Amino acid sequence: MAKQETIAMILAGGQGSRLGVLTDFVAKPAVPFGSRYRIIDFPLSNCMNSGIETVGVLTQYQPLELNSYIGNGHPWDLDRNSGGTFILPPYLSLEGNDWYKGTANAIYQNIPFIDGYDPRFVLILSGDHIYKMDYAKMVAAHIEKEAEATIAVIEVPWSEASRFGIMNVDGEGRVTEFEEKPAEPKSNLASMGVYCFSWEVLRRELIEDERNPKSENDFGGDVIPGLIAKGRQVYTYHFNGYWKDVGTVSSLWESNMDLLINSDQIDLRDMSWPIFSKNPQRPSHYFGPDSIVKNTAVTDGAELYGEVYNSVIGYNVLIEKGAVVRDSIIMPGVHIGEGAVLDRCIVGMNTVIESGVRAEPDAEGGRDDFLSPLCQDDITVIAPGLIIREGLAITGNSMIGPAHAKSHPDAVAECPSLLRREMELC
C-alpha cells in the first residue's frame, strides 16, 4: 500500500562545520555517539518506535557513509515493502534543478517523492538531535488542535532562552510570534526543530516560498515565520524529556557525558523505546586483568587493559595497559597505546594513539600548534583515521585533522585509506 498517513523527512544534508574535522568526510548525522550509536539512530529509532514506516533522509554533503550505514534500513526495521528509508539527494530534471538551497528547498525538490505516498501529515526532523520522542503523540495533538503546523518545543532555562528560537504562544498553545535568538525573550519555549505539517498546507507553502526570490528557503527562517505572519493555525507541542542539539564540539561532548551523569534522562536501558543501531558483530567487551574502570560506558568488542574514568568507549576500542583515559569520548575502532594519557578528548573512529601520547588540558610541554576556535572548555578533538605519533603532547582545545599530516608529519599521519574505509563500514 503506497498511501501512508504520516511520513517523516529527516534533514541530514548539512556539513556540520562546527564539528570541524569530525565531519570532514562524513555528514554530521553519521557521527558516532554514545558508545554504540550514530546520531541519526535517534530520529530513525523514534520513527520506528512511533510507527512511522516511511522516512526520507535528505542528504547532500558527504552522504556515502550515511548511505552505507543506513543501507536497507533493516537495523531500524525500516526495510519495508512500501515505504522504508530512502536517501534523497539533489537530482537533475528537465527543469535542471540544482543543489538544495535550504531546508525548505530540500523538501520542495522532493514534493513528488512525498506526493507518491499521499500522506496527510509530514514530519520534518533534524538528523542531529539526541532525544527520545513519540511522534505519534505529536501527530495526535496536531489532529486534535486542528493545526496546520505543529512545532515541538521544550522549556529551556530563562537564562539560556536567548540562544534559541523562541515561540511565543497564547493560552491555547497557538503560536503568536517566533523570535530567533531574542535578546529579551518573552517565553522560554524553544523550538526543537521538529515540525508536523498537514501536507496539503506545507505543499502549498513550499511552492509559494520557492517563488519568493527574497526567501532563503529555510524552515526556521522563512516557512514557519511566514505561516505565523499569515495567521495560520500554528501550535506548539510541549516535549518533556531529554533533548540536545549536538551541533558543536562542546554539546557533542556534553551529550555523550549525559549518558553517564544523567543516564535516567536519556534512558537507553528503557526497552520499551529502544534506540537501534548498526554495528559490526563482535564478541563481548573485555576488562583486562589490570584494568581500572569507573563511571564508563562500553560496548561490544572493546578491550580495556588500562585505566578509564568518566568516559564513553565505542566498539572495537583497544586501550592498552598503562594508558589513562579520562572524561573522554573514544569512538569505535580507536587504538590507544601503552601509557598514553587522554583527558577531555574526542577521538574519531579508527584513529591510533601511539604510546606515550599525552592530550590533556595542561599537558606538560604540550604543543599548542593545533588550537582551534571550534574547541572550547579544554576539549580536544582528534579526527578519525589518523595516527598520533608516539609521545606527542598537546594542550586542550586542540583540533587535529588530516591536514596536519602534511603540516606536522612528525606528529600526525593518516591511516592507509583502504583499511580505514573497510573498518568504518563494518
Added chain:
Amino acid sequence: MAKQETIAMILAGGQGSRLGVLTDFVAKPAVPFGSRYRIIDFPLSNCMNSGIETVGVLTQYQPLELNSYIGNGHPWDLDRNSGGTFILPPYLSLEGNDWYKGTANAIYQNIPFIDGYDPRFVLILSGDHIYKMDYAKMVAAHIEKEAEATIAVIEVPWSEASRFGIMNVDGEGRVTEFEEKPAEPKSNLASMGVYCFSWEVLRRELIEDERNPKSENDFGGDVIPGLIAKGRQVYTYHFNGYWKDVGTVSSLWESNMDLLINSDQIDLRDMSWPIFSKNPQRPSHYFGPDSIVKNTAVTDGAELYGEVYNSVIGYNVLIEKGAVVRDSIIMPGVHIGEGAVLDRCIVGMNTVIESGVRAEPDAEGGRDDFLSPLCQDDITVIAPGLIIREGLAITGNSMIGPAHAKSHPDAVAECPSLLRREMELC
C-alpha cells in the same frame, strides 16, 4: 562482512533523450518493459542470479521513481545486510564535487564507496540493456585470462557492425584495437557495454583519467581506448544470447516484440534464471466474454474486453469492449476506451485513451501535428499520465507529451498529478 569479491555498478544516470516523452519524468532504466518489468530488472536480476550481492546504481537524472522502484532491493533479493543495492547520486564534499561529467567520472566520484567493499573485481553495467547474462562466468574468464579488463562482446551481422563499437582481437581474444562505429569494420564483435575490471587497475585508471583535462571521462570513449593504447591486458568475453540496447523508440518497440516473436531467445519462462520485478499485488488478468486475443503477452490485473493482436500489455491495463490494439506496447495502468484503435503504438503508464481515438500509421483524417523525428517505422509514442481526448485521430510517427496539453488542449490533457504518482509507485 564488508569485503566482497565482486561488486557491480550500474550506470543509470542518463536522461535517455532518444526515448523522448517516455523519459521526461523518469530515468530510462525505470521505463516499463515486457508487460511486467522495468528495464533495470534485467541487470539487477542478472546480478542476483550471478551471486553478486552488492550493486551500486549511479543515478543523476530524475532518480525518484527509480529510487522508489528499487526501494530496499527486496524483490531482487538484494536487501542484504552488508551490500545490497545502493542508489549513488552525485554529492558535495570538502572538495566541492559536481554532477557526474561522464560514465567514468561517475565511477570516479564513487571510489570511496567501492573501496568500502575492498573488491577484487568491479563490473560496470548499463541500466538500459535487455539480456540474461551470467556475470560470474565473465569474471571467471577474466580471472583465467589474467585480464585487467574484460569486455563482453556479441557477434552482430557484418552489415550492422558499423553501427556499434567494434573490438578487434588477436587469436587469444586479446583486444588490439577498439573502433567506435567504424566505416569499414575489421570484425563483427560489438561491445555490449558490459565491463569487468580488476579494481586495482580501474581505480588507478580512473584517477589518471580524471587528471586528464582532455578526457570526456567516458568508459567507451576514454578509459577503454586508453587501456588498449597502453597495451594493458584487455580481453573480450563472447556472449551468445539475446542482447538489445533499448535506447531508441524503435529498439524499445522491437525488443518488446521479441518477447512474442523470439520468445525462445530471451526466455522469460526459464525459471533457472528468473527476471525479478516489483509490481503492485493485483488479481489475475481477465479475458472478457467477447475478447479476441492473439499473440499477446499479458499480466496481473489487466482486463481485456476488446481485441488485442501482437501486443505487450502491462499490469492493470483495461481495454474496453470494441477497442482494437495491434502491434502495440501498452504500459501498466493504461485505460483504452470503447472503440479506440491503436496500431504500432507505445503508450506510457496510466495514460487514458478515450473512446474512439484512432492512432494508426495511416489513420483516416489523422492529424500529423505530433510527428517527431524520434519516432520512425510508423511507431507512435504517447507519454505516461496523459488523457487522449475522445475521437482524436493521429498518424504514425507521432509523439505526444505533456507539452501538447498546452498546445493542443482539445486533443490532450494531463492526468491529475497526485493520482498519477500514487498509481505509478504502486
Added chain:
Amino acid sequence: MLTNAMGLILADNRRVHLGPLNQPRALAAVPFAGRFRIVDFTLSNMVNCGIKRIGIVALTRYKSLMDHVGTGSWWDLDRIRQGLYLIPPYINPVTRAPDRTDAQGIIDYVESGDQDYVFISASDYVSNMRLHPLLDQHKESGADMSVYYARDGHPSRRISMGLELDEDSMIKRLRVDQREMENEQNAFGLLVVSRELLLRMLEEMMARGIADFSIVGLLEHYSRLRIQALEYDGLLFRIHDIESYFESSMRLLDPQVRNELFDPERPIYTKVKNRAPCIVSPESGLLRNVLGSDGCAIMGQVEDSVLFRGCVIGRNARVTNCVLFQDAQVSEGAVLDHVIVGKNSVVRMGGKLAGRPGAPLVVAKNAIV
C-alpha cells in the same frame, strides 16, 4: 497505523475435507483465485488493519504453507520485534508424542506479544474485510469475546455455527452443524478476544487436557462468557467442500465480485513468484470469460475458467468450466469440462474429462491422466 492487536490463524480445520485439494497441504495453503492461497486473504485482512504480529497454528502438512509464507516479507511481516510466527506442535523428546496439547505453542506465542487483543481466524472462508469494526464494537460493548457472523443462508450441508442472539447481540445459543437451521445467522470463524482472557482459556484447556483449539471450541463458552456477535454483510466465500470451492472459484469470473475481493484500498498480498507474463499464442482459440495468470501459455481454447500460474493449454485443447492449478498441463486436443486439475498434473493428448455442475471432477496433484 498501529493496532493494539495480534493475529492468530488456525491453518487447519479437521471438519473441512476438500479431498485432493487439502490432502497434501493445510487448508490455509489451498490455492484460490489464480495466484493466491486462502491464507493470503486472512493475512492481508489482518495486515491491512494494522496488525503486525501474526501466528499461524499449523498441525500437519505445513511444508507448503511454510514455503508460501516464507519470512512473511510479502505481507511486510519480516520485522525485528514482531512479525510472522509459524506455530507447529511441540514434541516430547522422550515419548516422541506431542507435548500435551496444541495449546503450549499457542500460549508461548500469545504470552510473548504485548498487544491487548487477539484476532483469531479460521481458514475455511475467503473475504476482503475490515476488522476494525469488530474491534471497536468489542471495546465499546465490554463483551468478553466478539465474533462476526453472516446471513448467508445455510452455507454447507456439513458445517455451520448457527447463532441465536439476545437483544444485546450476545450469543444465547450455538447450533453446530445442524441441517435445519437455514437462513439464520452463521458465524464464520473470525473473532476477537482480549489477550488476557485467551490466555486464561488456553490454560484451562491445558489443565483439562483438551486437545482441540478451534473457533467452535471458543464459541462454546457462550454460556459462561458474554460473546457478542456483529454482522458482516460484505462478500464472503465459505470453503467447506469441493462444491463450495468450485462455486466460489466460478464466481470470481464476475468483475463485480473481483472488484470487491481485490479492492485496491485493501490489497491482497501473496508470495511473488516472478513468472513470465502469460503468452497467448497466435493460434489460440476462443478465450472467453477467463481468469489467467502469469506464466501461462495458451494455445487452445478456454472458456469460463480459472487458470493458476504456469498452466499450459495445448493446441486445439478445449477447457470449459475448469479450475487449473499451478503448472497444470492440458495437452493438445484434450477436452475438459467441469474439472479441477491439481498442481503439476498433466492431461494427456486427446484426453477427455468431464464432471458435472455441482460435482466437478478433481484430478489430484502431480497426476497424469
Added chain:
Amino acid sequence: MLTNAMGLILADNRRVHLGPLNQPRALAAVPFAGRFRIVDFTLSNMVNCGIKRIGIVALTRYKSLMDHVGTGSWWDLDRIRQGLYLIPPYINPVTRAPDRTDAQGIIDYVESGDQDYVFISASDYVSNMRLHPLLDQHKESGADMSVYYARDGHPSRRISMGLELDEDSMIKRLRVDQREMENEQNAFGLLVVSRELLLRMLEEMMARGIADFSIVGLLEHYSRLRIQALEYDGLLFRIHDIESYFESSMRLLDPQVRNELFDPERPIYTKVKNRAPCIVSPESGLLRNVLGSDGCAIMGQVEDSVLFRGCVIGRNARVTNCVLFQDAQVSEGAVLDHVIVGKNSVVRMGGKLAGRPGAPLVVAKNAIV
C-alpha cells in the same frame, strides 16, 4: 561466492544433558560467550562458507530457538529463493502422533534444494571453522561421506565418537561412548554428504521406521559406505555437560582464544538486541579479567567471569568465576563463586552461593535464590 551445498543443523542431541541450561531450550539455543548462542557459531560457519540455505531440525522446545533465529536476517538468510528453515516434526492430524519419523520433514527440506551437497552439523560443539577444506577433500577423494575429527583427547566421560581409520583415512571402526579410548581421533559432528545419498539414507530410515536422525546414526554406515575423516586442528569447544560448558566459558577469558573464535575475517553473527552500552558505575569495585555485555550495569566487583547481556551487579556484590546469563541480577552484597546463574534469575541481597572448580553450582532460569 556461492557454494554448491546446503546446511542441516541438528538442534538437539538427546545424549547431551546440561541440566537447567538446556531444559527450557534446544541445545542449539544454549547461550554461550556473553552474547551468542551455540547455533550462532554453526550458522555463521556455514554462511561464511557461502552456504545460503540452512535447515534446523528442531524436535522440541524450539520456542527460544525460533525467537532467536527469527527470519534469519542476522545471518543474511532472509532470502527469496533460499534461506533459513526451521524443521519441526509433522503431526498426524488424526492420531495426533508424530507422522512416522523425523525424516519426512528433513526429506522435504533436502529435496526442495538444488545444491549437490549437504553439510550436517550437530549442536554440541562451538568453533569458528572453515568448511571448504572438508568439501574440497570430499569431492577430490570421491568418498561417500566426509567427516571432521579432532585429536582433542577424550572429550567427555559420556559422549565420544572415536574413529579408527585406514591408510586412506576411511573409517574402519567407530567406537561410541567408550571410556578407554583416550587421545584418539574423535568426530565431533560435522560432516558432508551428497544430497542424493542423504536422500537415499533418509528414505531407508523411513522404510525401516528408524526414528532417530543423528550424526552417530550416519557414521554407523561406515561398514557399507566409504566415510572419509579429515582432521580439524583449530580451536574447538565440546559442550557435553555442565563441566565442559563451564570450562569452555572460562577459556574465553584468554584473549588468544577469543581472537581465534572471533576472527574478524569470519565473523560470528547473532541476533541484534539493541541493548544500551554496559555502564560501569563510579562506585564499582575491582573489575578484572571479565567478559561483559551490553546492557550490564556493574556497581560491584567482578573477577574471572562472563556476563551476558543486561546483568546487574549490585553494590558491594562480589562475583568470581561465574557465568551470568542474560538479565541475571546479583543484588547488593551478594557473593558468588563458581556459579552459573540462569536467565532472569535473581540472587537476593546478601546471598552467598559457591560451587567448586569442576562442579559449578547452577541456578535455573527465572529463579530467585
